[in-house]
Amino acid sequence: MKQVTIIAIPRALGSTVTIPLEMLSAANDIARARKQRDKLLRIELIGLEHGSVVLSGGLTMQCTRTLEEVKDCDLIFVPGIWGNPRASVNKNSQLAQWIRLQHQAGATICAVTTGVYFVAEAGILDGRAATTHWKFFDQFQTAYPKVKLQRKRFITSVDNIYCTGSVNAARDIMLHFTEQFYGDSIANEISRQFTHELKRSYESLLLSRDQQSTHHDEEIIKVQEWLQENYCHHIEIGAVADRFGMSVRSLNRRFKLATNTTPLQYLQDLRISHAKDLLKRSNLIISEVADRVGYQDASYFTGLFKKLNAVTPNEYRQLVRNKMFVAESNQHVCGRE
Secondary structure (H helix, E strand, C coil), rough: CCCEEEEECEEEEHHHHHHHHHHHHHHHHHHCCCCCHHHCCCCEEECCCCEEEHHHHEEECCCCEEHHCCCCCCCCEEEECCHHHHHHHHHHHHHHHHHHHHCCCCCEEEHHHHHHHHHHHHCCCCCCCCCHHHHHHHHHHHCCCCCCCCCCCCEECCCCCCECCCCHHHHHHHHHHHHHCCCCCHHHHHHHHHHCCCCCCCHHHHHHHHHHHHHCCHHHHEEEEEEEECCCCCHHHHHHHHHCCCCCCHHHHHHHHCCCCCCCHHHHHHHHHHHHHHHHCCCCHHHHHHHHHCCCCCCHHHHHHHHCCCCCCCEEEEEEHHHHHHHHHHHHHHCCC
């Protein structure tokens, strides 16, 4: 049975401890109910000392063992810390040494947000890519200059060391590990229970080109995700602001700062992008394409599409299909040569 160890550190962010604990425990329950006992993991919460640990917000966790008592691990979760992580690293120096020994013995390490500090302190990130919470980028870079800090990535993975820059990214990492340990069926079930969207490929998250324009405002990330899921409906920016507890002015300001565009422009870009895909791959008439992407007025959609692309939707469809035909014809010619 594989050993998964979740470390509880005083003043750790509660969610960075409970997310892996709850998601893996739920996966264990599903495997047990399906009589797939060969997939069960030993999941253990350990502390730096015996007894309970008080996390941020006053949440108290009871640990089963201490670092010294745990020798062999397959996967280790290092939580993020509330406040300045340097103080916690200095106070709990034994953790960095333990992480180094575990990694040398073959354990996979997953550090969430500022938990990456402990991994860097262990010296195993020297010369390797890593990320952490955006608020501490400069401090981290100064403290650990040998680490290749990736400021535009939420997730890094190299040599069995995973780092995440946000709590949201930790959920994606957890789905990746769930799939590795339990298989796709249980991972999909966990995804339905713990996330608001279908499971995405971890590799696509890690390698996505979109990460080049990534930011670290988690509330705006939630807004973007909601727009991506609801672009096909009638949307008013005022209602979006209300949904996320902001004024319209605050939403526009934060969205512009994070993405270099406005929420309305972002929504428009989403709709036009999906419209292009429908024009390319479907035989829907223009009014149906417009409706599918959130525009009830086909004439308005056509005018906007031409303004942005210099061609009408029908002209765009003809152009891209001609290119596809030429490409396919060339492939057939090459295949005969």
